[in-house]
Amino acid sequence: MSDHSDAMQACLDACLHCYRTCLGMLSGHCLETGGRHVEPEHVRLMLACAEACRASAQMMLIGSPVHRHQCGACAEICAACARSCEAVGGMESCVAACRACERECRAMAA
């Protein structure tokens, strides 16, 4: 039980960190920088990733076992966002947050 709680706490922290990083970087960095940073698919992925992380955090706080389905989806979306951020370049903090969240979410979804 406490192992479970520790793992969920780590995943919750990773989701909220990735949420803050993606949404904050989109507004504070991508919109200001322009060019490839506002390419529609990249902006959409950043917004979708922020939402996936936020929904995963919400469901872990609610504490229903169905959060594992949400975490499974979140892992895939974080992986896609990390790839988009790598392709755009200069978004290392976002790549790191997405990769960390992907890892924690895969563990919760298993």
Add this chain to the structure above:
Amino acid sequence: MSDHSDAMQACLDACLHCYRTCLGMLSGHCLETGGRHVEPEHVRLMLACAEACRASAQMMLIGSPVHRHQCGACAEICAACARSCEAVGGMESCVAACRACERECRAMAA
């Protein structure tokens, strides 16, 4: 392309309808009725289902292809919520909304 848009529109409508039904029934019916309607796992599922539907709607509005991962998770969570509502009883509108949303989300996720 327009077929795709029609299917997404139907799924978006189903998600927002299920979101409204689950959250509205939880507050206006389950909390007032008490007893089995406020059994923790049932309340958690109703809240988790509302959130899953809301996140799916958000991602379809954003329009990133990753919405299919979210819709896949949403289908599973709607199925679980429908079963919980059937077990509690007297929640036909919620069962119907969850089943309809599950069906549309499975089609989007495929």
Add this chain to the structure above:
Amino acid sequence: MSDHSDAMQACLDACLHCYRTCLGMLSGHCLETGGRHVEPEHVRLMLACAEACRASAQMMLIGSPVHRHQCGACAEICAACARSCEAVGGMESCVAACRACERECRAMAA
């Protein structure tokens, strides 16, 4: 009581319509059009307006009397988004949705 419910239903509908319009137009129109449509303050307002409407809808569905504070904030944010959309131009559906939501939310907040 039923008057109250009718007014809340109208406000809930207006909020969800404005939410869908703002987020859908941002992704499907502004990001594709570029130029003034992706000017940072405009994109931020569109995203903030979608979130304000979404939170107002959530609180009306929850049914707590504190939703009137949220509706009051939403009215101000919708008004600001409508002005930004008018300044950018070619966003009539968004202006109309924001103005309608502003009006319903002011009535709920009063």
Add this chain to the structure above:
Amino acid sequence: MSDHSDAMQACLDACLHCYRTCLGMLSGHCLETGGRHVEPEHVRLMLACAEACRASAQMMLIGSPVHRHQCGACAEICAACARSCEAVGGMESCVAACRACERECRAMAA
């Protein structure tokens, strides 16, 4: 500018802490304890407060100046939730989180 950013960071932290505390306590404490803890108006306020804090955090991350309207609404809702938690009793962590968030949000709204 850096003072502004420091204040917003403190408010963002307070909002996300209050969000986690209210939603986590509702599910992990109130639903399990029952009795006064699941009285409809209390549950609704806990859910509404979690949503207000979440929307405020979202708008500060987006970075639009309209976040001050959302923070003003959030302060009122946090104050109402703190009073409800005090009346129910045994919810000191929730009262503290709501009071802290109310204070930071009033400063942002000013």
